[in-house]
Amino acid sequence: MLYVREAPGGASRHKPRERVSSDSTITSAVVGRLGVSVLRGSRVTSRHSDQFRALLPILVGLYLPTLILLGTAMVLSIQADIPISRFTRDPAAILGRNPFIGVLSNIGILVWAGCAGVCFFASAVLRARGVKQEWPAFFLFAGLVTAVLLLDDFFLLHERIIPRYLGISERILFPVYAAMVMGYLATFKNNLPRTNYLLLVLALGMFGLSLAVDRFPESILSWHHLFEDGFKLLGIVGWFGYFVTSAYRVVTSAAMADRP
Known part of the structure; x- marks a missing residue:
């Protein structure tokens, strides 16, 4: 107190x-x-x-x-x-084999997937920015074509699944895929000159060489699979490079156009 x-x-x-x-x-x-x-x-x-x-x-x-x-x-x-x-489980783990079996093929699958993802993302961004419809559609259908090629490569559709379960010959499927790609290029022929189209031409050339090597018997051409699958991997990488660089240029151009 x-x-x-x-x-x-x-x-x-x-x-x-x-x-x-x-x-x-x-x-x-x-x-x-x-x-x-x-x-x-x-x-x-x-x-x-x-x-x-x-x-x-x-x-x-x-x-x-x-x-x-x-x-x-x-x-x-x-x-x-x-x-x-x-x-x-992973196939290599199931079979008890080396995990590097098919490593180059797996890398190709990853590159396919990366390209498809970039194309779909670019299409969504350009559509959200209100860019003229031709570019969002260009990348949307590029992503769809890439996804089809990815699924075919990953699940061996033209080699095993479709011929076995649908009875459609591999010789018929190749022209179908070629027509799909050519149809895409014809649809967006006005967009191609505004891109790094030489990369696309190079990629298509690599795919063509891979198909040509595939026609040779393995006994005739030494390192047959290296050339066949190597050209295919080079084609996948070129395809990836073309669409990724094109997406980057178009998206950045759209972003610059929005600046005050």
């Missing part, structure tokens, strides 16, 4: 002074901090909720096809009595 000196003439020298309590001040501070914390927490929760709602279509697009794929593998495993590991 605190004391103060009494005025002269008082009966006593000191008397109790009422203590100025800080309890109310502390309580107010605590309540204030709690209120701020609750407010911040509600704002964070609101942001999380808004972000989740915005991401919901993306999450559905990402995970629903993946879950369907996993479910399909499970059904096939049960119905055909195939171990599920045959669908989920």
Whole structure:
């Protein structure tokens, strides 16, 4: 308890002074901090909720096809009595072989996939920026053509799957793929001169050499597979280089045009 000196003439020298309590001040501070914390927490929760709602279509697009794929593998495993590991594990691990088996072919698949992804992304960006429709369509159909070639190469469609299960000869499929590519080039012939088209010509030439080598028996040409698959890989890389550089130039040009 605190004391103060009494005025002269008082009966006593000191008397109790009422203590100025800080309890109310502390309580107010605590309540204030709690209120701020609750407010911040509600704002964070609101942001999380808004972000989740915005991401919901993306999450559905990402995970629903993946879950369907996993479910399909499970059904096939049960119905055909195939171990599920045959669908989920790496082929080299299943066969107990060196993981570098088919490494150049796998690299080609990665390059195909990268090219398709760049084309689809460029098409989406250009469409969002309101660029004239010919360029978004140019890259959209480039991505579709690349995706078809990717799937054919990855699953050996023209070599194994289609001839075996659909009865369509490999000799028929090559003209179909060639017509698909030529149709794409004819559709967008006005766009080609504004791109690095020499890269595309080089890529198509490499694919042609790969097909030519494929016609030779392995016994005649030494290092047959090196030339056949090597020219194909060079063609894939050239195809990738053409569309990636074209996408970069068109997208950056559109971005520069939007600047004030």
